[in-house]
Every structure is written in C-alpha cells, then in structure tokens.
Amino acid sequence: MDYMIGVDLGTTSTKSVLFDLKGHVIASANNGYPLYRDEPDMAEEDPVEIFEALIDSLTDVVRKAELKQGDQVLGVSFSSAMHSLIAFDKDWQPLTRVITWADGRAVKYAEQLKKDGTGQEIYSKTGTPIHPMAPLSKLLWLKNERPDIYKKAAHYLGIKEYIFHRLFNANKMDISIASGTGLFNIFKLQWDQQALALTGLSIDQLPKPVEPYEIERGMVSEYAKVIGIPVQTPFIYGAGDGPLSNLGVNAIQPGVAAVTIGTSGAIRVVTDKPKIDPKGRTFTYALDRDHWVVGGPVNNGGDVFRWARDNLFDAEKSAAALLGIDSYDLLTKIASKVPAGADGLLFHPYLSGERAPIWDANARGSFFGLTHYHTRAHMVRAVLEGIIFNIYMVALALEEVVGDLKSVQATGGFARSALWRQMLADIFEQSVTVPQAFESGALAATVIGQKALGLTDKIENIAGMVGEAKTYEPNPDNYQVYRELTPIFIRLSRQLQTEYENIANFQREHVHIKMTEE
Incomplete structure (x- = not known):
C-alpha cells in the first residue's frame, strides 16, 4: 500500500x-x-x-x-x-x-x-x-x-x-x-x-x-x-x-463559501485571480498561482466558547468530567433550551480584538441587552450566536467583493455541533452543508502533495475524497428573529468602536495578568 x-x-x-x-x-x-x-x-x-x-x-x-x-x-x-x-x-x-x-x-x-x-x-x-x-x-x-x-x-x-x-x-x-x-x-x-x-x-x-x-x-x-x-x-x-x-x-467552485470555526474562524471563497476590496476588509491569499482565496478571518471562534465554559460554567465542566461526557456538548444542550435570539441578549465576541470585519485590535467583548430574566443559559446561547453573527458580518463584506454566495460548506470543531450548524443556516438564511471529510486540512495538504508528486493531475480531484455530506436548511421561525437582531448587532459594533481604543488603553496600563494557554 x-x-x-x-x-x-x-x-x-x-x-x-x-x-x-x-x-x-x-x-x-x-x-x-x-x-x-x-x-x-x-x-x-x-x-x-x-x-x-x-x-x-x-x-x-x-x-x-x-x-x-x-x-x-x-x-x-x-x-x-x-x-x-x-x-x-x-x-x-x-x-x-x-x-x-x-x-x-x-x-x-x-x-x-x-x-x-x-x-x-x-x-x-x-x-x-x-x-x-x-x-x-x-x-x-x-x-x-x-x-x-x-x-x-x-x-x-x-x-x-x-x-x-x-x-x-x-x-x-x-x-x-x-x-x-x-x-x-x-x-x-x-x-x-x-x-x-x-x-x-x-x-x-x-x-x-x-x-x-x-x-x-x-x-x-x-x-x-x-x-x-x-x-x-x-x-x-x-x-x-x-x-x-x-x-x-471541496469549496473551490465560484460562489461556494467555506466557513471554518476552530480556535479562530473565517469565511472564504476561491477565485481564479486576486481580488482586492477597496475598503480593505477582506484578504486575498494564494492556494496556488491559479487559485486565490478571498475572505475574512475572525480572531474569536471556539476560544470564546472555551472562555464561556471556563468562566461561566465551571461546575458543569467539573460535572461533565466526572460523568465522562464532553463539557461542550453539555453547554450546547443548555443553550438549546433557550429560543433563537436568546430573548434579546446579544454578545460581541471580541475577547481577542478582532480582524474581519472591523479590523480593530482594540475591540473588546460585551453582552448587550442583559436583564433580570436572562440566565447563564441565555448567556451561553448569546455567545454561540455572537460568533456566527460576526462571521455573517464578514460574509456581507465578502459578497461586495466576489458576488453573491451560492452555498456554504462548514468545517472546523464547531461543525460537530448540530446546534451551531443550525444557527449558521438560520443566521445566513442559506443551506449549510457539512462534508464528511475528516481532517480536511491535512487531507487537502496531501492532495497538494499528490499533485506535486505527479499522482494526480489537478487538485479538484479532491471532490471524490470528501465523502457524503449532511445539509441543514434554515428554519423560518428562527431566521425571522435573526433578521431583526442582525442589524442591531452590526450597528452596535460600529457604535462601540468609538470607545474600544480607550478601554483597551486603560487595560494595557492597569491590567497585568499573566496567562499561559495549554
């Protein structure tokens, strides 16, 4: 073999x-x-x-x-x-x-x-x-x-x-x-x-x-x-x-977007030549000289979910460990009990500054709309939705550069969560396909390797390796809610941006916390 x-x-x-x-x-x-x-x-x-x-x-x-x-x-x-x-x-x-x-x-x-x-x-x-x-x-x-x-x-x-x-x-x-x-x-x-x-x-x-x-x-x-x-x-x-x-x-055809959320996240579309955004919001990186990836990266993906788990759900994290179940699965189950939109609680996930779409390293995270009736369950739902709202903001900018998105392929650690996949379909109002491809980044690397060694003539042949896919369709009840909340999320991110630099400078001057992430 x-x-x-x-x-x-x-x-x-x-x-x-x-x-x-x-x-x-x-x-x-x-x-x-x-x-x-x-x-x-x-x-x-x-x-x-x-x-x-x-x-x-x-x-x-x-x-x-x-x-x-x-x-x-x-x-x-x-x-x-x-x-x-x-x-x-x-x-x-x-x-x-x-x-x-x-x-x-x-x-x-x-x-x-x-x-x-x-x-x-x-x-x-x-x-x-x-x-x-x-x-x-x-x-x-x-x-x-x-x-x-x-x-x-x-x-x-x-x-x-x-x-x-x-x-x-x-x-x-x-x-x-x-x-x-x-x-x-x-x-x-x-x-x-x-x-x-x-x-x-x-x-x-x-x-x-x-x-x-x-x-x-x-x-x-x-x-x-x-x-x-x-x-x-x-x-x-x-x-x-x-x-x-x-x-x-296999998101290398025109208009097919790949959404990846691991530690960080991104949304990208492949084009046959470099395309520059006049507003400077999207990147253009080479896959090879004939395939260019246009998109936007976000700093804040699964690491924000980890922050919520470690700081808001410490008891549940410990319980999950004792029971031998995945703590993230437990938290998504808790979040699923809360309706779409988290009863009007929004979360801007900028715990690590932000790249696309706002390109502001001073950006900071925040909950907005918090009331007495909101619980930790609402907060974790808002965290998960906030990550997707932010990716959707990038998608809106990306469409200005490459045209309308035809479909979405989802990958990364978050794609293992049925709740997150449905959120993605609902907020984007798009069909979301999750390919069965395991270890997709490493698989793609081997396809580059096969072409380099003359074992395949084109990288598009990966289509036969990706395997079956599962598709999630948007839920009309949910996307009606998200249609109302998305503009608020976007406007708020712009309004808060006027104070991000001030609070970031305060933190740099007064906060001295040493962290090592294992």
Whole structure:
C-alpha cells in the first residue's frame, strides 16, 4: 500500500494524519503545546516545542500505521497556520519565540499605517489587511520597540519555514504563506519593494518564494531515524491553513463559501485571480498561482466558547468530567433550551480584538441587552450566536467583493455541533452543508502533495475524497428573529468602536495578568 501524510501545524497543536491515496484516514496523532501570554496582547509559542510536537506526531502516526514490508509513505505535505514570525541571527539561532497571528502588540503601528494612507497602498498590492496579525506590522513593532533584536536579525521565517530549515537546512516559503505576510506582492509573486522599504528589510533576510508543490528530499538523518521513514522521503511545502480549508471541504467552485470555526474562524471563497476590496476588509491569499482565496478571518471562534465554559460554567465542566461526557456538548444542550435570539441578549465576541470585519485590535467583548430574566443559559446561547453573527458580518463584506454566495460548506470543531450548524443556516438564511471529510486540512495538504508528486493531475480531484455530506436548511421561525437582531448587532459594533481604543488603553496600563494557554 502507498500512503501520504498530511501535517496540520495549528495554533495549539500539530496533527499528523496518514491517508491512503483515496483520502481514507488510516491513522492520526495529535500533539499540543502552550500559547504564552506573558503580557497584554502577547501570543507567542516556543518553536522548539512545536518542532518536537511535529517529530512526535509523525513518529506516533507511523507507529500506529504498522506499515508492512512493501508499504511506503510516498510523501509528507503541510498545512500551516499563517502570519507567524520568528527572528534569527546570522548563525540561525532564534532571537524570538514564534510571534503568532494572535499577537496584538503591533497595534499602534498598524493603526499608524491605516491613518497615513500607506497601509491601503500596501494592502492593494499584498492582499493582506493592515492589522497586528501580519508580519508587516510585527516587523515595525520589532524595529521600534525591540531594536536590539531587530538589529541582530539576519533572517525571518514563519513556523513552517523554521521546521523545513531544521529538517532540510532550507530557506524557502511557499507563496500561500508568503501572501499572508503583508510583504508579498500577489500580482508579481515576489517580495514587495514598498513593504521592504517600510520595514527596513532586504530580500536576503526573507526566504525564497516557492510554489506550494515545492519538494524537499534528504532530511537530517537523525530525524528520519526517529520518525521511522527513509531519509529521501519527499516533504512538500503545501500551503496556508485558510486556503487549504476551502480545498479540504471541496469549496473551490465560484460562489461556494467555506466557513471554518476552530480556535479562530473565517469565511472564504476561491477565485481564479486576486481580488482586492477597496475598503480593505477582506484578504486575498494564494492556494496556488491559479487559485486565490478571498475572505475574512475572525480572531474569536471556539476560544470564546472555551472562555464561556471556563468562566461561566465551571461546575458543569467539573460535572461533565466526572460523568465522562464532553463539557461542550453539555453547554450546547443548555443553550438549546433557550429560543433563537436568546430573548434579546446579544454578545460581541471580541475577547481577542478582532480582524474581519472591523479590523480593530482594540475591540473588546460585551453582552448587550442583559436583564433580570436572562440566565447563564441565555448567556451561553448569546455567545454561540455572537460568533456566527460576526462571521455573517464578514460574509456581507465578502459578497461586495466576489458576488453573491451560492452555498456554504462548514468545517472546523464547531461543525460537530448540530446546534451551531443550525444557527449558521438560520443566521445566513442559506443551506449549510457539512462534508464528511475528516481532517480536511491535512487531507487537502496531501492532495497538494499528490499533485506535486505527479499522482494526480489537478487538485479538484479532491471532490471524490470528501465523502457524503449532511445539509441543514434554515428554519423560518428562527431566521425571522435573526433578521431583526442582525442589524442591531452590526450597528452596535460600529457604535462601540468609538470607545474600544480607550478601554483597551486603560487595560494595557492597569491590567497585568499573566496567562499561559495549554
């Protein structure tokens, strides 16, 4: 038998999945690591911990597969979280941890770029909205607030590039990851001169841009031995997790939107060429040079649900653990007892600032409409609805750029919840299809790998691997309620935006809480 391994380098864990060539899952392994929040707005990871998690997950999945004589792993291909940044000195020693997409310390520099007009110029060429998430803003923060690191830095990589450097001594970045840096011209497919001049970088400090189908062979032998695969096993760069999410649920036809909600979330549509939003609300990232993903990411997805569980339902969380049931399932059951609209309680889920649609790192969460008759059950229902309302706001902006959405494909951890899937259909007033594809990001990575190795001629062939799907239709009783509440949610987000900066500055000055997320 011949197999492919898809690796999903995520924000909180790395997963390796072994597939046969028809897309069936044979074995998987998942290894987590902490997200460090040692100061306000920080969100960093240890690159060594992530590298070790990768090696462990690959070792585990190969062991679980129990490969027999004649079986072979034809290749290992990658999906990766986007927007990360690591600085290295001239000897390739890390000067920083991994500064992740969730890190908001560059907010001041992102706001400056927006105000002076430079940001819109750069966005129009790079397709990456001006926001602290982007390495462009992170580099300005390093330059101005960590000059000792900035002056020593000879190289900059993201987390996937660091892993390839460790395994192969390579210095490359696929164009999908590059298109999310804010430094890459998506029309010329090269590093953008204006962005480089702004950050003070030279091209030789950045990796060589390559196709997602780029292959490395000949890894460091000690790692191959530990993993249990030949040294010459091909490793394929693959692409960013956002673009691959669309591919993984077969949402690559015009007008077919993929909604993903995991730790964070996004809604995306594939086009055949880059499309820029004149208002700067949506991103345009490469899947490959012939497929471009236009959409908007949100910071606040499943992590907000976790916050609600940990802070509002601690007793239920403990009870669920004793009973051996999933605490999130228990909370969605509680939320399902409350009618659509949570009896007029709205929740803006901006616990981690926000990217699309408001692109405001100072944004903060809030309940609105709270009365004596509202209970914790109303609050958890409002939390779940608030996450979907926010995604719907992004969808409205996206339609201005790419046209009407024809259908929605849902994926991510939230898609396991029947309540959330129905909410999505009701708020969007669209049919929502949940493909049966398991481990869709890793599956999509292996399809990129198969094309790179000449095992398939086009990535659209993933359609035959996704499997059956379940469709949810909007409930008229519910969407009538949401029609009334959606405009209030949208107007309120704009009105509160006038005070987000003030409350965020107060918190930065007076609140000093150290958090490490396991």
